[in-house]
Amino acid sequence: MRSLIAHGIDTVFGLPGIQLDHFFNALHDHGNEVRVLNARHEQGTAYMAFGWAQSTGRIGAYAVVPGPGILNTTAALSTAYGCSARVLALTGQIPSDTIGRGLGMLHEIPDQLGILERLTKHAARINHPTEAPRAVAEAFRQLRSGRPRPVALEVPMDILAMKAPVGEPILGEPDPAPALDPDQIEEAARILGGADRPMIFVGGGAYEAAEEIRELSAMLQAPVVSYQNGRGIVDEREPYALNHPAANEYWGDCDAALAIGCRMQVERTFWGLDDSVKVVHVDLDPTEINRVARPAVGIVADAAQAGRALIDAIARHNRKRTSRADELADLRARHQARAESIVGPQMAFLGALRRALPEDGFFVDEFTQVAYVARIGFPVYSPRTMVTPGYQGTLGYGYATSLGVQAANPDRPVLSVNGDGGFLFTASEIASAVHHKLPVVAVVFADGAYGNVLRMQKELHDGRVIGSQFTNPDFAKLAEAYGADGRRARTPDELEVQVREAFTARRPTVIEVPVGEMPEPWPVIRPAPSKPKRRE
Known part of the structure; x- marks a missing residue:
């Protein structure tokens, strides 16, 4: 507990249980320094920690019992992994002398640590009280170094009960960021500075580089594009922010692209890629640079540091540029009109929600018809104010996640947008919202079906409707209950x-x-490629 506090943890989302009794005793004894927010399901604690982390960039911590307890949180762990979120999972274990013996101890599962290793960046077991300070320090070093991803620690119940002198906490200092290669920066600057129609693509790895990205956009007269994570790095009311469909059209004539802290997977997979565009890829994770396709220049670096270096270098190579603001405004207007003509019901509801949500508010999406369209139809004004599960597509994550967002941002409004299918995954956490006085406003669009699945069954599978329709409660009365x-x-x-x-x-x-059935969103969200596919 002293080590967690020394590393800045002041909130733990958790559910107590026998394997964690002594850890929760410590939480109780440090109640003036760390608050505990419980939930009605283990998955709720982990989603709340994810919401805390995504909305702030800080570490979200949760604690649950081993076995079925930690397994109940694995969807949230995989979501945190996919979204590069700083989540710390704390869990107990069966008695240390019974691990791996298959005796059938309460909550025993085969190789719990191995399971956690596959869902996190780093996982470790504390085998004696004297190991705790160094183990916690290493967990935080991992959380704060390189690409952010979740980390897990497990402690057997008998070890938690032991007493031993452990010394003072050890601080897990983050590793230094990779050194910039000046030759790579210079080559990238020549490509971008000499381009006629450059573009900038950003993801969650660029949240801390918003200032640099805005400067780069102005220098290059380049639109800034994000899809799910990364929204709001440039205020989407500004002329150089393009939503995805409009950016796809612009991509057809793009000759240079700067990708910062994003996979650029959707664009290069669905929009097409040919030799007419040179990609400069900046990412803190070296394994991402060549994952989708080999870029012209790959820079392993912190986004803000690389951005500042590129600004200085591009100034030496930048061609004379005229404003593209009017061109981009026309492009945005045409695609706004197109979206309203194809997915009008969703766009109308999103317009109402945007008007009702204050500028500093948070929008937590779900996998539902309205929230799908929000990826291209809900303007985001500042970084981290739209929380999504990214490529994991974690149905049912949204409401519990929004409670973590609210706990981390108590003075700011939080809007949770759900379908009736996903909402009931964690609707029991309404009780947690009431208990902890978390004033999240949850909107539930109720059509009595997993709407996307139902549409596909009807249109793509000859009307084989099965398992996609259900009976709802009265959601207003459920809330009141x-x-x-x-x-x-x-x-x-x-x-x-x-x-x-x-x-x-x-x-x-x-x-x-x-609501009834809504128009299919995918023709708007995923338009036809604007570049031919690369021919190998």
Whole structure:
């Protein structure tokens, strides 16, 4: 506990249990320094830690019992891994002298540490109290060095009960960022500075480089593009922020691309790639540089440091440029109109939600028809204010995650946008929202089906509808049964009013929005490639 506090942990999301009794005793004894927010399901604790980490960039910590307890959190761990989030998983273990023997101890599973090693960047077991300071320090070194990803520590229950002198906490200092290669920076500057129609692509690895990215965009007259993670690095009301469909069209004539802290996987996989575009890829993870395709220049570096170096170097090579603001404004307007013509219902609801959500508010999405379209139809104004599960596509993660976002940002509004299918995965956490006074406003679009699956069954599989429809509760009454506010809205205008009133009330709220089948979003979200595929 002293080591966790020394590393800045002041909140732990957790559920107590016999293998963690002594750890929770320590939490109790340090109650003035660390608060404990419990949940109604282990998955809730881990999603909350994920929401804390994604919305702040800080480390989100959770603690659950071993075996089925830690297994219940693995969807959140995989989401944190996919989104490069700093999540610390703390779990117990069966007695140390029984590990690996298959005796059938309570919560015993085969090779728990091995399971955690495959879902995290680093996992370790503390085998004696004297190991705790160094083990915790190494966990935090891993969390703060290189590419952020989750880390796990397990401690057998008998070791947690032991007493021994352990000395003072050891601080896990992060590794230094990789040194910049000046030749690579110079080559990248020549490519970008000499390009006619450069573009900039950003992801979650660029959140701390927003200032540098805005400067690069202005120098190069280059639009800035993000898909899920990375939204809001450039305020999407600004002329040089392009949503994905508009950026796909611009990509057709792009001759140089700067990717910072992102995989650029969707663009190079679905938009097409040929020899007309030279890619400069900046990433702290060296394994990402060549994963999708080999770039013209690959720079392993911290995003902000590389961005600043590129600004200085491009100034020496930058061609004379005229403003592209009007061109990009026209492009944005055409694609906005196209989206409204194809997915009008979703766009109307998103417009209402954007108007109702204050500028500093958080939007936590889900895998649902309205939130799919939010990837291209919900403007994001600042970094980390749109929280998504990225490529993991973790159905049902959203509501519990939004509670972690709210706990980390108590004075800012948090909006959770759900479908009826995913919402019930963690709807029991309404009780946690009430218990901990977390005033998240959750909107539930209710169509009585896993809508995307139902559409595919009808249209792609000759009407073989199976397992995709269900019966809902009355979500407003469900909320009220937990002690939260329950509301209902049927139109975008009604929804805007209800969301505004709910934010003013500052109480946990669920707003049910009954809807029918909605138009398919994928033709808008994933338009046809604008470049031919590379021919090998």
